[in-house]
Amino acid sequence: MTEIHAQQSTIVLFSGDLDKAIAAFIIANGAAAYDHEVTMFFTFWGLNTLRKDKAVKTDKGLLEKAFGWMMPRGADKLGLSKMNMAGMGPKMIKHVMKKHRALSLPQLIELAREQGVKLVACTMTMDLLGLKQEELIDGLEYAGVAGYLGDASDAKVNLFI
Amino acid sequence: MTEIHAQQSTIVLFSGDLDKAIAAFIIANGAAAYDHEVTMFFTFWGLNTLRKDKAVKTDKGLLEKAFGWMMPRGADKLGLSKMNMAGMGPKMIKHVMKKHRALSLPQLIELAREQGVKLVACTMTMDLLGLKQEELIDGLEYAGVAGYLGDASDAKVNLFI
Amino acid sequence: MTEIHAQQSTIVLFSGDLDKAIAAFIIANGAAAYDHEVTMFFTFWGLNTLRKDKAVKTDKGLLEKAFGWMMPRGADKLGLSKMNMAGMGPKMIKHVMKKHRALSLPQLIELAREQGVKLVACTMTMDLLGLKQEELIDGLEYAGVAGYLGDASDAKVNLFI
Numbered sequence: 386m387t388e389i390h391a392q393q394s395t396i397v398l399f400s401g402d403l404d405k406a407i408a409a410f411i412i413a414n415g416a417a418a419y420d421h422e423v424t425m426f427f428t429f430w431g432l433n434t435l436r437k438d439k440a441v442k443t444d445k446g447l448l449e450k451a452f453g454w455m456m457p458r459g460a461d462k463l464g465l466s467k468m469n470m471a472g473m474g475p476k477m478i479k480h481v482m483k484k485h486r487a488l489s490l491p492q493l494i495e496l497a498r499e500q501g502v503k504l505v506a507c508t509m510t511m512d513l514l515g516l517k518q519e520e521l522i523d524g525l526e527y528a529g530v531a532g533y534l535g536d537a538s539d540a541k542v543n544l545f546i
Numbered sequence: 547m548t549e550i551h552a553q554q555s556t557i558v559l560f561s562g563d564l565d566k567a568i569a570a571f572i573i574a575n576g577a578a579a580y581d582h583e584v585t586m587f588f589t590f591w592g593l594n595t596l597r598k599d600k601a602v603k604t605d606k607g608l609l610e611k612a613f614g615w616m617m618p619r620g621a622d623k624l625g626l627s628k629m630n631m632a633g634m635g636p637k638m639i640k641h642v643m644k645k646h647r648a649l650s651l652p653q654l655i656e657l658a659r660e661q662g663v664k665l666v667a668c669t670m671t672m673d674l675l676g677l678k679q680e681e682l683i684d685g686l687e688y689a690g691v692a693g694y695l696g697d698a699s700d701a702k703v704n705l706f707i
Numbered sequence: 708m709t710e711i712h713a714q715q716s717t718i719v720l721f722s723g724d725l726d727k728a729i730a731a732f733i734i735a736n737g738a739a740a741y742d743h744e745v746t747m748f749f750t751f752w753g754l755n756t757l758r759k760d761k762a763v764k765t766d767k768g769l770l771e772k773a774f775g776w777m778m779p780r781g782a783d784k785l786g787l788s789k790m791n792m793a794g795m796g797p798k799m800i801k802h803v804m805k806k807h808r809a810l811s812l813p814q815l816i817e818l819a820r821e822q823g824v825k826l827v828a829c830t831m832t833m834d835l836l837g838l839k840q841e842e843l844i845d846g847l848e849y850a851g852v853a854g855y856l857g858d859a860s861d862a863k864v865n866l867f868i
Contacts, residue, residue: 397705399565399707400627428569430565430628449642452638452642455629456629509648512646513639513642513643514642515642530576531576533573534573534577534703537702538553538582538702538703540702540703543702543703543704545705545706545707
C-alpha cells in the first residue's frame with residue numbers, strides 16, 4: 386500500500402529438470418532486468434538446483450541419506466524433462482547453449498543473485514528430503530509456504546514451474 | 547468491485563503426481579489459512595486425486611473402463627513425478643512425511659475441505675476420461691473452464707500445477 | 708493505463724505433451740471467448756506444437772538437425788505426459804475426444820487463431836533448438852522473454868504449462 390512500488394513477480398520452482406530450471410531463471414532474470422522485485426521459491430526437486438556440487442558431511446538418518454544420494458547434486462547435474470536419453474540430452478542442450486553464447490544454468494543463477502532476485506529455499510521440503518543449509522549454495526533465504534504467499538499476494542506474475 | 551473482499555487464489559491441478567498434488571494442497575491450505583478464498587480446479591490426471599479408493603459400479607464404455615482401470619484410484623495411490631521407482635519413491639516420501647508429522651495427502655484434502663477451499667472437478671475431462679460423479683469423493687463442485695476463468699479473473703495468485 | 712481495457716491473460720506453453728497443450732488451448736480459447744486478450748508464449752518443447760507436419764528444407768548444423776529429427780513434428784504428433792504407452796495413450800485420447808465431439812488439438816489451434824489469440828514463438832529457444840520460422844505454422848509472432856513479460860505484467864491470469 387505504498388504509493389509507488391515496483392512490480393513484483395514470483396516463481397515457484399518445483400521441478401528439478403534442467404530445462405525447466407533454465408526457463409525459470411531466464412524469466413526471473415528478465416523480470417529483474419525490468420525492475421520487478423522477483424522472488425524464486427525452491428521446493429521439492431527444485432531444491433536440487435541449489436545444492437553444492439560437492440558432498441557436504443552432515444549428520445542425517447538413512448532415508449535422508451538415500452534421498453541425498455539419489456538426487457542430483459546441483460545445477461550442473463540436472464536432467465531434462467524430455468529427451469534426457471541417459472544424460473545425452475543435457476549434454477546436447479549445454480553444447481548448443483554454449484555455441485549460441487547463452488548463459489549456462491550456473492551463470493543464470495549467479496546473474497539472478499547479482500540482480501537481487503530473492504532465492505528462497507522451502508524449509509518444509511528441506512526437512513522432508515533431509516537437506517541441510519550447509520549443503521545448499523550461499524546467499525539463500527529460508528522460509529515456508531507462508532513466506533511465499535506473502536510475496537505472491539503482492540505480485541502480478543506468479544508462476545509454478 | 548465490493549469495497550472490501552478477500553484475496554482470491556486459484557490452482558489448476560492438472561497433474562496426477564503425488565508430489566505435485568501435495569504441493570498444490572499445501573499452497574491451497576496455506577492461502578486458506580491466510581483467509582484467501584481458494585478455488586482448486588481438477589482437470590485431466592489431477593482428477594485422480596479425487597477418486598474414491600474403492601471401485602464404484604458404473605455403466606460405461608470399454609475405453610472409459612480402460613482409463614478407469616489404468617488410472618490411480620485416489621490420493622493414496624498416486625505416483626511421484628521423479629524417482630517413482632515402481633512405487634518405492636511414494637513409500638519413501640510417505641514415510642518421511644509421517645516421521646516429520648507432516649499431513650498426508652488424504653489429510654491435506656480433508657483440511658482443505660474443512661477450511662472451505664472450493665474443490666471443483668472439470669466436467670469436460672470427466673466426460674473424456676469417463677469418470678462419473680459417484681466415483682469421486684463427496685463435497686465437490688462441478689464446472690467447466692468457464693467456471694475456472696470466472697474465479698481466476700478475480701484472483702491474484704493463479705497457478706497451474 | 709487506458710480507462711477501459713480488456714482483461715488480459717497469458718499462458719507460457721513450455722511442455723510438448725499433447726494433454727498439456729490441449730489444456731492450454733482450452734483455457735486460452737475459453738478466455739478469448741470471454742473477451743480476454745490472450746497471449747500464448749511457446750518456448751522449449753512447447754514450440755513443437757507449432758511445427759508444420761511436413762519436413763521443411765532448411766540449412767542447419769548437425770546438432771540442430773538431430774533436435775529436428777527427434778522432436779515431434781506438429782500438434783498431431785505429440786505424446787502424453789502420462790500413460791503414453793508407446794503412442795497408444797494419445798490414440799485413446801484422440802479417440803475419446805472425437806467420440807465426445809471435442810475439438811482436436813489442430814482444431815483448437817485454428818480456433819485460437821480465429822479468436823485472435825496472440826501466438827508467440829520464443830526466438831531464443833528457436834535459436835537453441837535450431838527451429839526456423841519456415842518450419843512453423845503461419846500467423847505467429849516472434850519475441851523473446853521481454854515480449855512475454857510485457858504482456859504478463861498487464862495480465863491477471865498468468866499460467867506456466
